[in-house]
Amino acid sequence: MSADRNFEERLESWRKEAKHGGAVSGRGVNVAGGPIPRRPGYYGEAVVRPPVWTWEIPLYFFAGGAAGMAPLFACAGLFLGLTDLARAALWITAAGAIISPILLIMDLGRPRLFLNMLRVFKYQSPMSVGAWILAMFGTFAVPACIAFELHLHHVLSGSLDTFVAVVAEVLTFGAAYWGLGLATYTGVLIGATAIPAWFLHHVLLPIHFGTAGLGCAAAILELLGFQIRPLFFLGMFVATIETLLWLWLEFDKHGPADRALHAGGSGWLIRSGEILSGPLPIIFRLTNLVPLAAVSFLLGALLSRFGWIAAGRVSGKDPEAVFASQG
Amino acid sequence: MIGEGTQSTNQRKHSFAQDHVEVGFFTDPSVCIGCKACEVACKEWNEVPDDGFTWTGNSYDNTGHLGASTWRHVLFVEQDRTKGNQIAGPMSLGNDSEDPFRWIFLSDVCKHCENAGCLEACPTGSIVRTEVGSVLVQNDVCNGCGYCVVACPFGVIDRRPEPLPDAGGAFKCTFCYDRQKSGLTPACAKVCPTESIVFGRLDDLRARGAARVRTLQGQGYDDAQLYDPQETSVGGIHAFFLLLGEAEAYGLPPRPQIPTIYLKSSWAAAVVTAIGAIAAVGAAFSFFA
Numbered sequence A: 001m002s003a004d005r006n007f008e009e010r011l012e013s014w015r016k017e018a019k020h021g022g023a024v025s026g027r028g029v030n031v032a033g034g035p036i037p038r039r040p041g042y043y044g045e046a047v048v049r050p051p052v053w054t055w056e057i058p059l060y061f062f063a064g065g066a067a068g069m070a071p072l073f074a075c076a077g078l079f080l081g082l083t084d085l086a087r088a089a090l091w092i093t094a095a096g097a098i099i100s101p102i103l104l105i106m107d108l109g110r111p112r113l114f115l116n117m118l119r120v121f122k123y124q125s126p127m128s129v130g131a132w133i134l135a136m137f138g139t140f141a142v143p144a145c146i147a148f149e150l151h152l153h154h155v156l157s158g159s160l161d162t163f164v165a166v167v168a169e170v171l172t173f174g175a176a177y178w179g180l181g182l183a184t185y186t187g188v189l190i191g192a193t194a195i196p197a198w199f200l201h202h203v204l205l206p207i208h209f210g211t212a213g214l215g216c217a218a219a220i221l222e223l224l225g226f227q228i229r230p231l232f233f234l235g236m237f238v239a240t241i242e243t244l245l246w247l248w249l250e251f252d253k254h255g256p257a258d259r260a261l262h263a264g265g266s267g268w269l270i271r272s273g274e275i276l277s278g279p280l281p282i283i284f285r286l287t288n289l290v291p292l293a294a295v296s297f298l299l300g301a302l303l304s305r306f307g308w309i310a311a312g313r314v315s316g317k318d319p320e321a322v323f324a325s326q327g
Numbered sequence B: 001m002i003g004e005g006t007q008s009t010n011q012r013k014h015s016f017a018q019d020h021v022e023v024g025f026f027t028d029p030s031v032c033i034g035c036k037a038c039e040v041a042c043k044e045w046n047e048v049p050d051d052g053f054t055w056t057g058n059s060y061d062n063t064g065h066l067g068a069s070t071w072r073h074v075l076f077v078e079q080d081r082t083k084g085n086q087i088a089g090p091m092s093l094g095n096d097s098e099d100p101f102r103w104i105f106l107s108d109v110c111k112h113c114e115n116a117g118c119l120e121a122c123p124t125g126s127i128v129r130t131e132v133g134s135v136l137v138q139n140d141v142c143n144g145c146g147y148c149v150v151a152c153p154f155g156v157i158d159r160r161p162e163p164l165p166d167a168g169g170a171f172k173c174t175f176c177y178d179r180q181k182s183g184l185t186p187a188c189a190k191v192c193p194t195e196s197i198v199f200g201r202l203d204d205l206r207a208r209g210a211a212r213v214r215t216l217q218g219q220g221y222d223d224a225q226l227y228d229p230q231e232t233s234v235g236g237i238h239a240f241f242l243l244l245g246e247a248e249a250y251g252l253p254p255r256p257q258i259p260t261i262y263l264k265s266s267w268a269a270a271v272v273t274a275i276g277a278i279a280a281v282g283a284a285f286s287f288f289a
């Protein structure tokens, strides 16, 4: 058997040499036990295609998550008369509503055709549903922020000002509604694919992305100076959920089928993301280091988004993962 | 099929597109000679650009895999098994023992799935089902979002990278829709010298495929089988294959699933998360404010 392995190793080095140099310098090969590939599948070639998405997409997941959950805090602020909180939350919402489509369009192969996304609506395509959610979110989020600012500065007077205030509230509720979709659909988007590391966790993903979005919105507000008790407890809550999700991921292993989530660079990206947004913020909060907890959560959420996309790339190139997921 | 001459559906004019008949490919590796004429014909007819002249070192295959600029791909499978009743001889120098060895060629292509992952995933409506039952990407509508790439369970469709012509869009086999519209056979089937690629009515081909498997098994090819996953959520493929041995060796998924089957539970999780987020914010601000 070791003779076979030697042949395989020699062949492997020749293949590499051939690929890089275009020619092989070594002597002929005794084919016994030889050219038959010992790599999984067809010469180890990928069975499904890895995602073509680049850095814009994980960043979009991050920005969309935080912006999508932010109007919930604006609603809470409006209800309780916490004007400053509502204002800050609306600014996060509007900023995210502007950044998100830019990132999404930048990643398109043909950015000038981005409007074709809104040519049709297909409920069976999370990409189509998501494009519409993002469009609706932007339609509510940016005007909500403008209307609220108009009202705060009393640009208009009398009944017109009251009207603007009501419009701002209605738009904020609309933004909160579509924002919930924006923060969670991204999990469905990558969950409903042919990539083993993703589809095996198609239930965990929307929960994870939604929770991360909620925590990020709260963390940004805390960093903007709103270190208030509700946000503190919310921070504890999302960190607890993230810790549970981390444990879920560690226990719900599928062997080679989702090894990209547990091993290698992508595995460590996801793991460090979960630790930074799960247990660490809890510790920081218990030791009264609220800003550190917020920074740690944000960093963790960002890393884990990059980790999931990286894991998809690794998993998509791994024929054994595809076979194991269908075995 | 071989022997039918100009009467074979590969050589005749047809009116499948006008008659709205479902058509397909039946690809049979037991007669393929690995000449790659189909790869060349496809590239020429469809003006598909070259995607690099790299040496893979994997048998005689320097194409690698299907992709945005590779719509036909001839696989060269090497296995240490006998091919049918073939008598194995010694393969190594100065060694008298028998080493069974077989070399199998198979021309891979877009499967034109009954339930196509790429088609369901496309948010622009660029990917459509044609009147002959094939799956077609309308290049001028595609904005290159890349979602079909991860939605295809067979790893067929891909986004064409810069600096190739028409870069940024998703590409795959068109089933030579333009040729079929004018009653011509797809280019790859037309040139196939052994009619390993058979083009024709899907129902005819399925019957022909089943008969071919029976014939081969009678000739000692015990592991001959059809690859046409009808029992999974893909629901069958219009370009189906005869395989010698298991699907994995050809880089084909043994039980492919269309990703839309995950939608229900995934959206349910999203809705629960959304409700949970409202409840959490509501609770935090009512109890701790």
Ligand code: SF4
Pocket (backbone or CB within 6 Å): B110, B111, B112, B113, B116, B117, B118, B119, B135, B151, B152, B153, B154, B155, B156, B157, B172
């Ligand atoms: S094999 Fe892939 S690209 Fe071809 S129709 Fe099926 S899902 Fe679409």
Ligand code: SF4
Pocket (backbone or CB within 6 Å): B041, B042, B043, B045, B046, B071, B072, B109, B172, B173, B174, B175, B176, B186, B187, B188, B189
């Ligand atoms: S049907 Fe046409 S486009 Fe498809 S592989 Fe054959 S030659 Fe290429």
